[in-house]
Amino acid sequence: MRFSKYILLCLNILLLVSGVCIALNEVNEDTVKFLLILCILCFGLVHLGSYFYFRKQFTDFSDEMCYYIEEILHGNSMKRLQNKETLTSKIVMELEKVENIYSFQLSESKKDKKELQEMISELTHQIKTPASNIQMYCEMFSDTDISSLDAKRFAEIIRQQLKKLEFLLDILVKSSRLETEMINLEMEDGKIVETLAIAVNSVIQKAEHKNIDISIMCSPSIQVSHDTKWTAEAIENILDNAIKYTPPNGKILIFVEGGEMYTEIKVKDTGKGIEAAHVNDIFKRFYREKSVSKNEGLGLGLYLARKIITLQGGYISVRSILGEGSSFSVCLPNRIPK
Amino acid sequence: MNILKTDNLTKYYGTEPLLVKALDGISLEIERGGFTAIVGTSGSGKSTLLHMLGGLDIPTSGSICVDGQELSGLGKNELAIFRRRKIGFIFQNYNLMPNLTVYDNIVLPVELDGRSVDKEYLETIAGTLGLEDKLNRKPNKLSGGQQQRAAIARALVAKPAIILADEPTGNLDSHTSQEVIGLLKATGERFHQTIVMITHNDEIAQSADRTIRIEDGRIVESRW
Structure with a gap:
């Protein structure tokens, strides 16, 4: 590619020279000879001219783009160039989009x-x-x-x-x-019911202490690709939370259902429920409900649970009625996203 | 930073005494990267508002500013280009072209703009949406949920800064609805897109970062 333009130029000159030679040797009449040479020279000039013209267009375009890139980098919006059917407009708008995404990410990381x-x-x-x-x-x-x-x-x-x-x-x-994402999630096809068993076993003591009944409804054949250890940790955190907010003699039901794209693990409790205004807060780092701020905890449990599930390509949603209980849905994708 | 901003937006149909106020002084600001749900009963003006935000309809008065651009300042052609490059629309009734394959439907907005399709990105989206093996089919050979996902893929593939979804789960059962919303959220987070979604399902609205309730063309509640 690098030499193609030189090759093109050389070929062009060779063509002209050979044309002139043929004209000099083969044609006898002087006026015709003169006219022919003039034609060939004009042809060559037009060729060279158009080569330099288009080259200039390209360098102008790239200079222009460089200028706009500088402007965009300085945060200046190119209003007059937007929404036109031109190449410049197309590229400028793409660049602005990229700049927007990056500055957004920057502010996000500052917030973090x-x-x-x-x-x-x-x-x-x-x-x-x-x-x-x-x-x-x-x-x-x-x-x-x-x-x-x-x-x-x-x-x-x-x-x-x-x-x-x-x-x-x-x-x-x-x-x-x-x-720090030091954990390596080991995604393996595993039975959900086994993961649930690990999670329930680690909180059963706390539940018995409050006389809370935990029941699991899960077909033993349901298999999902997931990391057993960390998923159990996430479910444990949700259960732990459910036990914390469920009064003694309450009930917790774990219900698993396979969907077309996700497998849903639903943890339903008969606890005090979450105020609608705080439903989005509970997954935030260090969020703790005021009435339990005396109890031990950092407000990291649900945050961790969501992180673990998101890392596996899933999501957690929650539905709650104040005074009647909450229902957490952990949805894991049936296949591993690329 | 606000990506969407309307100021005292109104849309009236007809004249007195038969004046219908579809939107009656809506002022709102939506932050970049957020997931906003617009809720309200049918006929409350939600769809009109969404169409206004996407430049599909012209307000009677008031201003709309999308990503720093005043929509009223754009000509018809400019508005079309603006929509194509900045906004992804998911319609309630999918609006897929019946004579094009799913693949052609998805890449249509990119090809209209004369850009080449980011194949890798398209594969990622199709993979996440579970459409890889359905790309060569015609839309009428797909289930409702699959058509909806094709419509979502089409809205995402041009990597628009804003996704406007008009009841994206309107025709889906509750389980598939949750799946579609989960997907929208996940892709939105991954590509830093602003999502504004209309729904009359309170349960779905709850999973948004912010809910705006509209009644009779006015904002009656806005909470985070």
Whole structure:
């Protein structure tokens, strides 16, 4: 490609020279000879002229585009060029679209960064309380004249605080692994019912403690390509949430249904429900309902659940009636998206 | 940043005393990249509003600004090009060309613009929408849900900044509806598109980032 224009030029000149030679040797009459040479030279000139003309057009066009690219980069909208049936307009509009997408992504990542900073400050705040509690009770331990009863009590308190710390760190580790996308989802065809069993087993104690009945309605033959471990984690977080908001003696129903494109895992509880105004907030990082803000938790469970499901190409939706209960739908695609 | 902005938009039909106010002073702003649901009873003016936003209809008064462009400032041809390059429309009744294959239907907006089709992107969309093996069929050989997905693919393939969907699940059963909405959300998020969707199904509206309720041509509620 690089040499094609030189080859074209050489061929052109060769053609002209040979034409002139033939005219000089073969034709005898002087006027005809003169006219013929003139014709050939004119032809050559027109050829060269058109070559340089179109080349100039191309360089002008690219110069123009470069200028517009600069303008777009500086955020200047090319109003007068939009919506025309010209090449320039087409390219300028495409470029503006690309610029829009990138500046949007930039602002999104800035927002993310801000959120992360807030997370760190929230986290330090949450970790500080148990840590300072532990420190305080440790100091009381070093006091020589405490009764064995007190010692037992202090040890119990320290154990509780440590548990709280462990819980926070566990969530933190999981979320940081998801954030940095260090996890490799191992997508395998697996039975949904087995994944559900793992999830239910890890929350069954909490449920029994509140005398909440968990039942699963799932055909054992339903298979979906998913990551068993992380999907179980997501379902566990949803169940955990359901148990937290369902009063004692309530019910949780897990219902699985295969669709044309997605398999839906529905987790229905008889809890207090979600206020319509907050339905979109519950999946936000660090969102916690006011009435439970005393309980342990960071507001990361549902956020993590959604992240895990989205990474697998699925989505979570929620329907809720205040006072009657909520229903979370986890939809996993029946086939892996490319 | 707002990608859609209307100011005191009105659309009247007829004259007094038979004046019908389809839209009666609508001022709204929609953020870029968001997923907005417009809800309201039938005849409340939702479709008129969507058609206005997409430049398919001309308001009686008021202004519409789409992606920094005042629509009233555009001529007829300019408006057509504007729609082709910036807006993807999903119609309730699909509006697929019956004599073209699904593939030709999907690439139509790109080919109209004289651009070449981004094959890789088209494959991704068709894959996500589960249409790969149906591209060579005629629309009438597809189920309602599949036709709807073909219409969605057509709206997405030109990578428009804005997708306007008029009851995209109007003719679908509730399960397929959820699937279609999920897909719209996922693709919208992936390609940073602004989605405005009309629905009279509150359940579907709930999955949007924002809901705008319209009654008698006025916004009665707008919440995030």
